[in-house]
Amino acid sequence: MPVNKSTSNVIYFNNTKKPGGIRRIILAAGHSLRAFKWLAANEAAFRQELLLLAGALIILAVWDIPIQQKGLLLISVLFVMFAEIINTAIEVTIDRIGLELHPMSGLAKDLASAAVMVAIAMAAVAWGVTLIGWI
Numbered sequence: 001m002p003v004n005k006s007t008s009n010v011i012y013f014n015n016t017k018k019p020g021g022i023r024r025i026i027l028a029a030g031h032s033l034r035a036f037k038w039l040a041a042n043e044a045a046f047r048q049e050l051l052l053l054a055g056a057l058i059i060l061a062v063w064d065i066p067i068q069q070k071g072l073l074l075i076s077v078l079f080v081m082f083a084e085i086i087n088t089a090i091e092v093t094i095d096r097i098g099l100e101l102h103p104m105s106g107l108a109k110d111l112a113s114a115a116v117m118v119a120i121a122m123a124a125v126a127w128g129v130t131l132i133g134w135i
Contacts (some may be wrong), residue, residue: 049081076123087112112127
């Protein structure tokens with residue numbers, strides 16, 4: 001049965017009236033900030049990664065290594081956070097589609113989780129190699 005758009009509580013995206021220019025950038029920044037707030041409030045893994053980022057920033061501020069290495073180490077931690085955000089986006093999308101257990105839904109979530117694990121391994125290698133080279 002089709003949904004009557006005039007009496008429904010459903011809000012539809014209007015693809016013909018997308019903002020442009022600086023307004024689009026401001027709106028996008030607001031959406032990103034809302035997402036970061038949601039992640040911090042609802043995702044324990046993201047909160048742990050925020051602590052990891054804070055620790056990394058403190059270490060990098062005092063560690064006497066070249067600025068290029070500091071930048072790459074920071075990028076490695078931010079990449080873990082990036083992977084976690086994508087992982088969470090996939091999980092939320094799968095849950096939006098349906099909460100029933102389905103092998104493909106489970107696989108999508110497992111693959112996203114594997115991406116986070118690979119990002120963590122990459123960061124560990126970057127930090128480990130830098131530490132070994134510094135010693």
